[in-house]
Amino acid sequence: xxxxxxxxxxxxxxxxxxxxxxxxxxxxxxxxxxxxxxxxxxxxxxxxxxxxxxxxxxxxxxxxxxxxxxxxxxxxxxxxxxxxxxxxxxxxxxxxxxxxxxxxxxxxxxxxxxxxxxxxxxxxxxxxxxxxxxxxxxxxxxxxxxxxxxxxxxxxxxxxxxxxxxxxxxxxxxxxxxxxxxxxxxxxxxxxxxxxxxxxxxxxxxxxxxxxxxxxxxxxxxxxxxxxxxxxxxxxxxxxxxxxxxxxxxxxxxxxxxxxxxxxxxxxxxxxxxxxxxxxxxxxxxxxxxxxxxxxxxxxxxxxxxxxxxxxxxxxxxxxxxxxxxxxxxxxxxxxxxxxxxxxxxxxxxxxxxxxxxxxxxxxxxxxxxx
Amino acid sequence: xxxxxxxxxxxxxxxxxxxxxxxxxxxxxxxxxxxxxxxxxxxxxxxxxxxxxxxxxxxxxxxxxxxxxxxxxxxxxxxxxxxxxxxxxxxxxxxxxxxxxxxxxxxxxxxxxxxxxxxxxxxxxxxxxxxxxxxxxxxxxxxxxxxxxxxxxxxxxxxxxxxxxxxxxxxxxxxxxxxxxxxxxxxxxxxxxxxxxxxxxxxxxxxxxxxxxxxxxxxxxxxxxxxxxxxxxxxxxxxxxxxxxxxxxxxxxxxxxxxxxxxxxxxxxxxxxxxxxxxxxxxxxxxxxxxxxxxxxxxxxxxxxxxxxxxxxxxxxxxxxxxxxxxxxxxxxxxxx
Amino acid sequence: xxxxxxxxxxxxxxxxxxxxxxxxxxxxxxxxxxxxxxxxxxxxxxxxxxxxxxxxxxxxxxxxxxxxxxxxxxxxxxxxxxxxxxxxxxxxxxxxxxxxxxxxxxxxxxxxxxxxxxxxxxxxxxxxxxxxxxxxxxxxxxxxxxxxxxxxxxxxxxx
Numbered sequence: 001x002x003x004x005x006x007x008x009x010x011x012x013x014x015x016x017x018x019x020x021x022x023x024x025x026x027x028x029x030x031x032x033x034x035x036x037x038x039x040x041x042x043x044x045x046x047x048x049x050x051x052x053x054x055x056x057x058x059x060x061x062x063x064x065x066x067x068x069x070x071x072x073x074x075x076x077x078x079x080x081x082x083x084x085x086x087x088x089x090x091x092x093x094x095x096x097x098x099x100x101x102x103x104x105x106x107x108x109x110x111x112x113x114x115x116x117x118x119x120x121x122x123x124x125x126x127x128x129x130x131x132x133x134x135x136x137x138x139x140x141x142x143x144x145x146x147x148x149x150x151x152x153x154x155x156x157x158x159x160x161x162x163x164x165x166x167x168x169x170x171x172x173x174x175x176x177x178x179x180x181x182x183x184x185x186x187x188x189x190x191x192x193x194x195x196x197x198x199x200x201x202x203x204x205x206x207x208x209x210x211x212x213x214x215x216x217x218x219x220x221x222x223x224x225x226x227x228x229x230x231x232x233x234x235x236x237x238x239x240x241x242x243x244x245x246x247x248x249x250x251x252x253x254x255x256x257x258x259x260x261x262x263x264x265x266x267x268x269x270x271x272x273x274x275x276x277x278x279x280x281x282x283x284x285x286x287x288x289x290x291x292x293x294x295x296x297x298x299x300x301x302x303x304x305x306x307x308x309x310x311x312x313x314x315x316x317x318x319x320x321x322x323x324x325x326x327x328x329x330x331x332x333x334x335x336x337x338x339x340x341x342x343x344x345x346x347x348x349x350x351x352x353x354x355x356x357x358x359x360x361x362x363x364x365x366x367x368x369x370x371x
Numbered sequence: 372x373x374x375x376x377x378x379x380x381x382x383x384x385x386x387x388x389x390x391x392x393x394x395x396x397x398x399x400x401x402x403x404x405x406x407x408x409x410x411x412x413x414x415x416x417x418x419x420x421x422x423x424x425x426x427x428x429x430x431x432x433x434x435x436x437x438x439x440x441x442x443x444x445x446x447x448x449x450x451x452x453x454x455x456x457x458x459x460x461x462x463x464x465x466x467x468x469x470x471x472x473x474x475x476x477x478x479x480x481x482x483x484x485x486x487x488x489x490x491x492x493x494x495x496x497x498x499x500x501x502x503x504x505x506x507x508x509x510x511x512x513x514x515x516x517x518x519x520x521x522x523x524x525x526x527x528x529x530x531x532x533x534x535x536x537x538x539x540x541x542x543x544x545x546x547x548x549x550x551x552x553x554x555x556x557x558x559x560x561x562x563x564x565x566x567x568x569x570x571x572x573x574x575x576x577x578x579x580x581x582x583x584x585x586x587x588x589x590x591x592x593x594x595x596x597x598x599x600x601x602x603x604x605x606x607x608x609x610x611x612x613x614x615x616x617x618x619x620x621x622x623x624x625x626x627x628x629x630x631x632x633x634x635x636x637x638x639x640x641x642x643x644x645x646x647x648x649x650x651x652x653x654x655x656x657x658x659x660x661x662x663x664x665x666x667x668x669x670x671x672x673x674x675x676x677x678x679x680x681x682x683x684x685x686x687x688x689x690x691x692x693x694x695x696x697x698x699x700x701x702x703x704x705x706x707x708x
Numbered sequence: 709x710x711x712x713x714x715x716x717x718x719x720x721x722x723x724x725x726x727x728x729x730x731x732x733x734x735x736x737x738x739x740x741x742x743x744x745x746x747x748x749x750x751x752x753x754x755x756x757x758x759x760x761x762x763x764x765x766x767x768x769x770x771x772x773x774x775x776x777x778x779x780x781x782x783x784x785x786x787x788x789x790x791x792x793x794x795x796x797x798x799x800x801x802x803x804x805x806x807x808x809x810x811x812x813x814x815x816x817x818x819x820x821x822x823x824x825x826x827x828x829x830x831x832x833x834x835x836x837x838x839x840x841x842x843x844x845x846x847x848x849x850x851x852x853x854x855x856x857x858x859x860x861x862x863x864x865x866x867x
Contacts, residue, residue: 158824199721
């Protein structure tokens with residue numbers, strides 16, 4: 001009888017979650033072994049959205065390859081582009097004008113807020129509340145409009161170029177960002193009312209998917225997942241790039257390491273991002289938005305590495321250059337991949353419902369993991 | 372003999388029509404309620420303000436191919452939606468839709484309702500098992516555990532009204548509310564059992580936040596993952612009809628059914644209230660309760676299966692039992708209005 | 709006794725915060741002015757896309773059917789996807805000199821990722837991004853567009 005429904009001889013139930021499944025935010029394929037409702041093992045299978053982006057980048061010039069990186073972690077595409085622009089600037093020793101640095105950091109933080117908003121909605125939807133998803137999109141839409149106004153696109157902006165930004169900011173940029181900040185601050189209490197303080201939500205999140213500080217480090221977790229376990233790992237603090245060294249903000253840290261701690265870290269990060277924007281928005285210096293660069297960029301022979309803090313964690317770019325117009329080898333270190341590797345550890349022994357909640361709290365973006 | 376048969380046929384046709392209309396109205400209502408809560412417009416294309424949208428969807432479902440998976444137990448797979456449907460249909464019998472319009476006023480009406488409402492779990496288990504799909508099986512098992520547990524609380528809540536009325540007959544329960552609905556007359560204990568009843572029936576009809584059996588983010592669609600076309604529509608229809616029925620029962624027991632809003636011996640006020648037709652009272656109360664249940668669905672996250680059972684066995688059942696004790700004392704001492 | 713107090717306060721606090729959540733959704737249910745979705749095809753006229761919106765690449769022509777493209781293929785080189793293909797020809801000027809000019813400027817909309825690099829690369833501002841966004845067509849061949857109009861010429865003074 002058990003044989004007929006596809007169980008192993010041990011009486012375990014093996015279930016494929018994904019790649020077409022409403023909870024896997026994309027084409028992640030999980031093979032989970034169940035004992036009743038309890039998860040015994042989770043095995044992620046990748047490769048459904050592999051587009052060989054690293055190989056593609058090797059045939060593109062240093063100006064062209066930036067746009068491809070927006071297609072990896074599409075929710076923080078701007079920050080990915082930032083990393084790529086930074087590494088080219090590092091290789092060519094281009095001095096980026098102050099104004100460009102300010103604009104970049106402002107847009108980075110807006111992207112981070114937008115990404116966390118989407119995560120907030122998706123997180124609530126994963127645990128079964130559908131309404132917050134739409135409320136999150138209402139605020140996110142305002143950021144998208146700001147992006148569209150300044151960068152010309154809503155998601156894959158390609159606004160960064162080596163040496164600065166593609167355009168100057170839109171004349172209305174400062175005003176729209178301030179409007180957004182006021183609007184978002186007024187709506188944050190609703191986030192708490194609908195989700196954070198909800199006892200059902202807290203019961204679903206607390207003591208679920210716990211990862212200790214040591215394990216978070218050994219799995220290579222970064223971003224909010226590691227910070228929820230108490231690991232100090234914010235790249236913006238540890239090795240500040242652009243104007244991050246000049247702004248005051250706190251690294252959001254929690255110690256519990258469970259889903260609710262990750263939730264709180266992201267909520268705090270939204271507040272910290274708003275603090276950064278508050279400090280920068282009024283002080284954008286006058287000047288060029290782009291440094292003068294040569295028409296054809298050639299990185300000197302050698303290898304380069306730079307990392308930035310995306311909404312999901314530590315995103316690194318590694319380039320080996322042979323001195324040609326295109327990189328010889330390029331490698332991206334994506335935060336989602338390492339965070340996904342900890343999924344099995346976090347999920348063992350919890351229920352199927354917890355698996356979904358943990359996946360939501362990891363904030364996985366599959367194109368980022370698979371590239 | 373012939374007249375009885377004609378009567379039965381007419382009643383049958385009326386019930387079927389009511390089923391279809393209820394399905395359309397409730398699905399449309401759910402869509403609009405969810406849309407407004409989610410700051411959306413909702414269906415607004417087919418017909419005036421989208422009223423015909425559910426009709427169009429029904430036509431789509433009817434003409435769709437009903438697939439049966441290869442590995443399924445074909446007989447049970449095809450039977451399951453009808454069992455769920457029959458369970459819903461049978462429950463229609465003792466519900467009084469208006470003054471003097473009740474199909475079957477049997478003397479154990481309340482018992483009949485609690486007994487028959489358990490039938491749908493068999494249909495759900497059948498659907499989940501026969502689909503030969505692991506998601507369906509898990510969904511069905513969850514649903515079984517859930518419905519069996521929550522029936523206790525629903526039963527206890529219903530019994531508290533039976534204790535007050537002293538009768539299992541639906542018409543007598545309504546007649547006893549001539550001088551005011553039980554929810555107002557029975558102090559806090561009735562209020563508590565009303566809340567327990569609403570929570571329990573939300574769970575019994577597999578609605579969010581207790582939609583363990585479906586849990587779209589965990590089990591795709593739970594027990595009806597493999598169903599398509601009209602058989603899926605039957606499950607869908609049965610869900611909404613079940614909501615209507617449990618809300619109608621709630622309205623009948625706690626809010627007086629078709630009984631207009633009466634206050635004690637205020638003859639003038641009571642007479643004024645009688646001018647509103649009794650069917651409007653009944654449907655008004657029922658739809659209010661349905662709205663509350665929809666409101667739950669579009670606000671709350673889903674519970675986990677163990678939390679769901681914890682809520683029942685650690686909170687609702689003890690509170691319900693204590694409440695029943697209190698209620699019995701109140702009934703014996705005659706401390707209600 | 710403390711157990712009972714805990715039990716009651718748990719129930720009370722849970723119910724209270726659940727009701728706060730319901731008040732929020734109830735507010736949105738009754739306040740229809742908060743609705744943010746729009747009736748899309750009907751409101752086409754009111755849609756104001758920002759002037760920087762990257763919809764598709766177009767080549768503006770003036771009233772005399774003149775464009776500014778010299779056929780330098782800078783955009784073709786800058787494009788990461790091979791979206792642009794320029795076929796050049798040699799015009800013979802009245803003085804008898806050969807002069808390079810474009811024959812056809814082929815733009816593959818289906819390959820374009822709207823990265824804006826071609827517009828940045830163009831030395832004569834011959835191409836720009838249009839604010840269109842409804843790109844769906846019935847046949848894939850309709851995506852392959854010729855941007856220069858028939859019989860168009862290079863604008864005077866553009867080198």
